[in-house]
Structures are given as structure tokens and as C-alpha cells.
Amino acid sequence: MAPKQSASAPVRKAAAKPAKKDFNGGTIAEFNKNDELSAYREMLLIRRFEEKAGQLYGMGFIGGFCHLYIGQEAVVIGMQMAMKEGDQVITGYRDHGHMLATGMTARGVMAELTGRRGGYSKGKGGSMHMFSKEKHFYGGHGIVGAQVSLGTGLGFANKYRGNDNVSIAYFGDGAANQGQVYESFNMANLWKLPVIYVIENNRYAMGTSVARASAQTDFSQRGASFGIPGYQVDGMDVRAVKAAADEAMEHCRSGKGPIILEMLTYRYRGHSMSDPAKYRSKDEVQKMRSEHDPIEQVRARLLEKGWATEDELKAIDKDVRDIVADSADFAQSDPEPDVSELYTDILL
């Protein structure tokens, strides 16, 4: 994101051409040692949590659909680093990472995945439907694109109340083709609502590549007809995400209306647990993992700059594994909801 760009001008910076999605451009935030260590730890927590969720799914402890966030960790962590208290987050069904990023507990999320009473929704929502009023996390939505209108409504509430909070509505390249996204864009800029639309372009809507589903594959330009500025961001580099997020926050908080950030990212796992991912080559996945992994990037910088030793990183790794193991133990031992919960929370 070019720092000198006038925020109201819906013009994409020249450095990020649609065809050039090789993650080598864009502004990056200066990270100090603490930023790097914090980003490393938070992203690792999501990675290990998701791996454990995958394992528990394989063992039958988690049922139904389960969409893992592995590979995309830098997006939510970079955004979160630019947020302030009261800013709202809403997303679709690939939501575990977003929840952990907002500070929701690994125990509460994992127990929801296993459908237990200690889960965030008492076991009644599951992987795709989880919320935390306390952490301003508004779901967890299973209908592709619905969270975009809802997230616009969260921004509406901020404007109505006259506070300077910002709503961050995450959605994927697949949801970006839903009609209500554009209905929302129109209202958001018409009413100058403080909403950051974060399009997590992981290149595949389930099994359909962006090129096979989208006439305009540069998603940062999807707000052009409504005058919403948009930028492409290297979503594999947490520093680039943070830099873009900072500018987007400033744009929204100063009353200029919504903004679009297209995060160029990648999911390593299938769409859901039962997806064999035959629509892409193993080499493609391997290349992303070995050359662009968001966690390995931070790890390499930490070691290179002497900000952490292998042993110190191992200690973080162990801490994270312990949190995840504890959440998994809790999620298996916590009882299922009481049968009386069948009829609660339908109406107030």
C-alpha cells in the first residue's frame, strides 16, 4: 500500500499488477523485536491449533464441516495488530484463526468444535458459528457472503453511535462474487461507514480457482464502481498486512468510509477436511510452503537479527503446544451440553 496514496482515490498502486501475485511488493511495517516475537507466537498458535483440530476431526471428535486456516495466519494477525478495543471482527466459516486472533481462548474454541458445553456457543454452533460479545467477534457465518452485509451493519452501528470504531469484514475470493457484497459496498460508501473489507484471496473458492470463477480477478478493484479504494497486499507477510491495516484504519477512523484490502494468501489444506484438493498441484502447495510461509518468514528474521535463539523459539513452540494440548484435553473431557439446552437461546 503506497503511503502517499490519497485514500479517497480509488486507484490501485502501480506496484501490484493483477498478474504479478508473487508477493514481493508493497509497503512493509517496521517490526521491532517484540512485534516479531508476538506475531510469531500468535501465528504459531493458530497453526498448531488448526493442526490439532485436523487431528481431532480425523478421530471423530469434531463433526460436520471443519475449514482450516493453515497458511493464512499472517492475515488475521497483521490486521489484529492494527486494531483497537471495540473494533469488530466478522468472517465466514474459515474462522478459527480469526477467533484466536481476537483473544478468544483456545479452550473455548476447541470445545465448540467438539460440541461441548464449555464451547463459546455452548456446543450449539460448531466450527462455523461461534461468537464472542466480549471480544467483539460477531461470527462465524456459514452462508457465503452473509457476513459482508452483517459486517457493514456493524460499521453502521459505529457510525450511528458516533464512536470511532471500525468493523473488519473478512471474506474470501469466492464470497466476493456474491450479490450482497456489492449491495453492501454501495451502502457503505454512500453512508461513509467505517468498514474494512478484507478479501482473503487464497486462490480457490472450494475447488474453483479464481481465474475460473471471476471476470475481474483483481479483487482490490471490486469496489471501483462504488468509489471504494482498494489495495492488494502480500497476505503472507505479516508486516505488509500490518502496514496496510494501519492505513486502512486511519482511512476509516477519519470518516472517509470503507476500504478494501485484498490479501494475497494461500491455504495449505483442502477447502474442508474432506477435500482431496485435486484441483491444484502438489508443487504449487509445496512452493508456497517453502518460499512464502508466513511463520517461517518471521522465524528466519528473528534468527537472522539475533532477536531470538533456536532454543528461545523452541520454548515458544512448546508453550504454544501446551496451550493447544490443554485445549484439546478440555475439548474432549468437557461434557456435552445438557439436554435442556435443546430449547434454550431460541428466543429471549
Place this chain on the structure above:
Amino acid sequence: MPINILMPALSPTMEEGTLSKWLKNEGDKVTSGDVIAEIETDKATMEVEAVDEGVIGKLLIAAGTENVKVNTPIAILLQDGESADAVAAAPKADADTPAATSDASGGKARESADEPTAAADSKVPAQPKVDVAADPDIPAGTEMVSTTVREALRDAMAEEMRRDPDVFVMGEEVAEYQGAYKVTQGLLQEFGANRVIDTPITEHGFAGVGVGAAMAGLKPIVEFMTFNFAMQAIDQIINSAAKTLYMSGGQMGAPMVFRGPNGAAARVAAQHSQDYAAWYSHIPGLKVVVPYTAADAKGLLKAAIRDPNPVIFLENEILYGQSFDVPKLDDFVLPIGKARIHRKGKDVTLVSWGIGMTYAVKAVAELEKAGIDVELIDLRTIRPMDLPTVIESVKKTGRLVTIEEGFPQSSVGDFIANSVQREAFDYLDAPVLTIAGKDVPMPYAANLEKLALPNVGEVVQAVKAVCYK
């Protein structure tokens, strides 16, 4: 301690599969994310990734083995410093791998034993009963003011907006145009453009914006120019507004009202003439209100705006201009979920709501002349439905007819008829008759439109039939 790698379930329904290929051999080092095997489910061939780091100590299931049950150990992973020799001595269960067996504390994986049995079915807890308060008493001497339904609705919104700054109205033409049907007349002038908001023609989008604002704690009144257009927004109404409270374990819901004219107006044909009462009545998490009189419209809309749940408020264009007495009180609020006995009678129970009441009222007058004393119940709320009032009446009269404008299949009347035969079968002296609109899209031609709607004659005939007269 060595870790058992288990046969994974790779779809919501998988119980067993074929271990088609090993990609790692005994002695190979693996790190998390490495693909170690390929497994064929009933749907696809899937790769299995290692979760933990270590060295493959032993492959327990040979490549090509079919029908390997989920959670069967398929390999043993050695940790730092462990040797393959230890494997033979290693117990099958281990502390690092979650146990797959079930126990009373709820630590159970998906397995066929979880399928509900006939015995378990009967243990489903009963739905709790909710008591609904009766209508408030109207003090003797209260002035009654003749008011149109349109004015009553506007007054209800204005009063609630004065009372609570979180209440706002949004919809097409609600502000500057003063309402497509003039229901929001004057609200812009009193409350300003921040609280009376004209939206673009974008039902799906603005319904979602309204639900999002409600989830954030505001109390939107979302006006649909007519409910026909709310079909564009049905996903946000059902999947977001109605279900969020349940899916969030009670943390957040959608305290809001979706309102607007519903059902047939006059000569606007199939796409603009549908009654959605039965549709919305199907959905747990919604309340559905269908007022007939101006007093009910006012008292129930005020209640709907205050209600912490999403309320579908179905008005009717033809009723907007009709006048009824409305008590002049500072704060006239009626209970949602309570029927009103419009006329007491002893021979037969007639149930209706909304515009259906116009047929019912005329039929009752005609039947009175024929010597049949009808008890007419105005349901007012379709969900939650005040069935006790209906059933009590049927226990007295032994006969029941319902009348609505909606389509006949899976109609609201069908639900009432079923409930009554279940709860009061022994009291019935005749089959329950349900009158609905005809099973056709609404025609445009005046004569056909008249035929498609119910008519007073049908009601009279049905009531006479259940009275065997």
C-alpha cells in the same frame, strides 16, 4: 512415549476406508505437515498429514488394506530418544493421543453408537411452556380515538423512537418520500435523517445491514416496501436474524422488526400478491405478528420494537386505510403471543388474523342472522401461537373453521387443525375446515383474482357445514 497414528475420518460420514499407500517407511523422520499416507474414503483419495514430529517406528497396517475402521492405530511414531525396540513393549493406548473410547464424562468420538435409538428418542425433553400476560386493562373512561391502521403504525414507531434512541427506521422511500404507503409519514421531520434512513433498492443488502446493526445492539425497524421483496432478503432474515441467538449460545441476537405490507393488495398479480404468514411461522427464532385492528397494530408494533427478538410484522395494504378505535393512553403496549376473542359465541369457533378477519367479521354477521352463534378469535400473533385460547374455545363449541388468504398447502390453518385434533380430538363434533386462498399464483384479471382469494360465502358455507346445517 511413542504416539499412535490413528486411521482418520476424512469426511462427516466416513466410518472406514482403505489405506491405499504409505509415503513414509519405518525409520523415516517426519515433521508436522508431512504427508505420510494416502487413504481412500468412499468419496475420494485423501492425503494424511503428520501432526506430530518424530520417526516412524512401525507401520501397523499394510498398504492396500481395506475396511480399516476409523481410529484404528495404523502406525507408531517415535519421539526423541525412543527406539524401535521400545515399540514392541509400548502399550496400545498412550497418554499423548486422545482416547477414542467413550465415557460418561462425554469424551466420545463419533461412532455409530451415537445414533439415536428408539429409546433415546423418547427422552427428548419437552418444549418448555411460556406464559404470556393478558392484555393490559384499559381504565374506564379512557378516550377512544378513531385511527387508521396506517396512523396507528406510525404512532407506534414515533412513540418508541422518542423513548429509545437506539431505535431507527430504514427502508426504501421511508424518509423523504414519507413512505411508499405513507406509514412513516412525518418521521423524518421529527427524528432526522440519521434515524429515518432511505436505502437503495437492495433488500438483501439492507436486511443484512439491519441485522448487523442489531447484533451490535441497535434496534432497527427494517421496512420492506412489501414482503414480496423480502424474498430477496430471506437468507439474512432466516439464517442470520432468526438463528444467531441460538448459534451464539445466547450471547447475541437480533433485536429488530421487519415490517411492511404482506399479502394481496388489488390487481398487482402473482409477484406482488403473496401471503407469507405460513413461511415465517415455520422458523424457530422468529416471532410473527399479523394485526387486524388499529389498536392491535399500535400495541403490538410497540411490543415488537421493544422485543429482544427478531419480529416479523405483517401488515396489509388494504387494512392501512381502515379506521378502528384506539385507546388514548401514554403507553399502550399489547402482549405478543396472545390471541384476542373478537366476539364471544357458543356454536362454532372461527379463527383468523390480519386481513382474514375482514371475511370472518362479515361471515359472523351473516351467520348470526341464520341463528349460528360464532366465537371469533383473532390470533394476532402467528408465532408463538396462542393455541390454548383456540383449544379452550373448541372444547366449548366442538367445531372449528380457519380462514386465511395464503396458499392452502402447509398453511397456518393446517397447523391449527393438526394441533386441535391432537389436543382436543374428543371434543370435536365435526372435521376442522381450513379456508385458504386457491392453489394458484395470483391472477391479474379482476374476475380471476376474486376467485383466487377466499370469500365470505366460503366462510359461511364452511361454518354451516361443520354445524351440519
